[in-house]
Amino acid sequence: MRRVVIIGAGIAGLAAAIRLAKKGFAVRVLEAGSQPGGKMSEIRKEGFRFDTGPSLFTLPHLVEELLEEKLSSKYHKLNLITRYFWEDGTLVNAWAEADKFALEMEHVLGVPASAVHKYLDEARFLYEHTAEMFIFNPVMSLKTLFSAAGLHALKALPRLKAFRSMHSYHEQCFSNPKAVQLFDRFATYNGSDPYKAPATLTMIPHLEHNLGAWFPQGGIYQIAQDLENKAKQLGVSFHHNEAATLIHFRGKKAYTVQTSSNTYETDLVISDVDIARVYDHLIPHKPLPMRYINRPVSSSAIIFYWGIRRTSPMLDVHNILFAEDYRKEFDALANGTLADDLTVYLFISSKIVKSDAPEGCENWFAMINAPYDRGQNWNELRLKARNIILSKVQRILGMDISKDILVEDYADPPLIAIKTGSWRGALYGISSNDPMAAFLRHPNKVSAFSNVYFVGGSVHPGGGIPLCLASAKIVDKLIKK
Incomplete structure (x- = not known):
């Protein structure tokens, strides 16, 4: 039986594990963290549960292919996708049904x-x-x-x-x-x-x-849990809290993967690690090609996870409070800072998953777009973002939640980089602002390595749940039985 080591149990690594196990490979997954999912993770605090990464799920057939079951019994199709709010009181409900929208x-x-x-x-x-x-x-x-x-x-x-x-x-x-x-x-x-x-x-x-957009009954993190459970049913071996430290090569061929505690022989390697980190840490003898080093990277985020002691009937699962000057917001991001008015995304999973918050409470995931980490003063920028969000919520929604926050956690670009391995906290790898960006991402297979493949949000075709799952599907096509 041919062996494959998958480095990283992000959503793409999990999908690759399932696909390769179905092909008859002996699959071993090495994951630095204690749980699967990569950026798709969760926080549990004092009765509140928060999804910490992706929050909107489309193209469910990509998960159905992996689980070999219809998701309609476990995943809820949203009738209302997003509520959009403006400072002048305008509210648009973005209904899923095109005619209604x-x-x-x-x-x-x-x-x-x-x-x-x-x-x-x-x-x-x-x-x-x-x-x-x-x-x-x-x-x-x-x-x-x-x-x-x-x-x-x-x-x-x-x-x-x-x-x-x-x-x-x-x-x-x-x-x-x-x-x-x-x-x-x-x-x-x-x-x-x-x-x-x-x-x-x-x-x-x-x-x-x-x-259409969908939402799992147990929250977005249920997707990662479902995929890991399926992989285990297929015989995939998971090694949590065991980070890969080096891939050993003979010429172009990888033959072992080293961790802090073990060395694993393998016939194939699939990396679900940020591509910059792969070359810096796992393949240090082969530098990242200059055409990727010089590419601008995507934005990041500042996220607050607030457990609040009240409910918000005017809000839905996904909500946007728009900035008045959108261009100024993006100009500030390009300059590595934050504008004085920001667009706020509020994601409240407890609107559907009632167990995500105690009775009479809600779990708010409050996010603003942020630049990637260039060494800015993130304590200062995070405080600025927090004040802008609270002020905007009060102005647009008429809610002063500052005294109702029972639980608080956060993520910012440096913390995102540490927790997920994303280069400088950029959430989607290289930027898609270039007209040729679709052709400039790192490929899923390069000629420099005969048996190493790449999946995840920092390589082709890009970031987000559907594209990460697509990267695993591409690698599945590239690998012969």
Whole structure:
């Protein structure tokens, strides 16, 4: 039986473990932490439970493929995806059903429902013509270009809008600035800037409003738990609290993986570790190629996990409180700091998972976009973010929660870097602001190593739950039985 060592039990590492075990490999997973999931983790404190990483789940079929079961009994499909709030009291409910969402936009913002449908139809076209090529296949080569997926994607080439920004395209589609801002926000799903990111990314809303978003009955962390349980059923061996320290090579071939306590012989290695860390720590004899070193990286976040002693009937699971000057917010991020007004994302899983908070309480995941770590004064920036969030919640929602916070924890770029191994705390690896970003991510397989493969958010096709799962699917295709 051929052996494979997977380094990292993030969502991509778990998916790779399941896929390789199904192929008949003897799979061993080495994980530095005490639990699976990577960025998808949880905190439990004084009766509150918080998902700490990804919070929105789309493309559930990628998990169904792994678990070999339908998720409808354990995963709840959201009817209302996000509530959007502005300082002037405007509230837009982003319903999952496209027709209902379009009518909401027309009723509240005066945007013709037909314009919303036209936009979502274009998003569907882009996704359906390009996803197989750019998401579920290796980085483009002549072989993939002339494959069925490549030829199908070529039909969308005139409509990719790769050389104009999301923001400029949204201004063309919608005359209402609030509608523009609402759709601009989708750039942040992979840590991008809507004023720079290519309009190709306007396919992202298709996932929510044409396909739908889901929520597990036990919270987002249930996904990691379900995948680990499935892997164990297939005979995968997990070694928690055992970090890989070095991959040993003979020429191009990896033959052992060393940890602080053991050395494991292997026929294949799959890394689910941030790509910069892989080269710095696990393959120090081979430096990270310069074309990746010089690439700008994605944004990070400052997150507060608040257990509060009250409820909020006006809020749903996913909520956005918009900044008045969105461009100024992203300009500040590019300069490594925070603007004086910020867009706040509030995620409250206890709206669905009642056990996530004591009765009469809620668990608030309050997040703002932040720059990656460049040595800034994070104590100062974190305090600034906290004050802005509390003030914004009071102004827009009429809630002074400062005295109702019973439990508090936080994450900022340095802490994210320590806990997840993300380079400088960047959540999505290299930035997607470049029109050619889809071709510039580190591949899942490189010629320098004959039996080493790469999965996870810092390599192709990118970060977020669906793309990390897709990276494992790509590696599964690349590895022969």
